[in-house]
Amino acid sequence: MTKRFDEAMRLMRRRNGQDRENGFALLQPHAAEHLDELIAAFRAEEDDRGLKAWLLELIGDARSPEALPVLAEHLDHEDESLASWAVTGLRELGTKEARTALYRHRANNAHK
Secondary structure (H helix, E strand, C coil): CCHHHHHHHHHHCCCCHHHHHHHHHHHHHHHHHHHHHHHHHHHHCCCCHHHHHHHHHHHHHCCCHHHHHHHHHCCCCCCHHHHHHHHHHHHHHCCHHHHHHHHHHHHHHCCC
């Protein structure tokens, strides 16, 4: 892990809201550089739903085809914030595969 990533995660785990925001802001412009670390942290996070949503948002912000499986996997998540960030991330990715995942998701949920 890089020093930037470690510092950002330390801040994002703090109780102070401004510290959490600062940690997110530290990573956001560098999300693509830290995609593997973000995915690992996302998969490991069990306790903090807000942090998990932020991590998925950052994964989407990476705009990398490597993020597609994680984003597509969470389209139907019971946590609406995760599902919403998955949709946003796939839209921003904008690849044919991302559009296909979104189309299938809409088609599968059209009659619910």
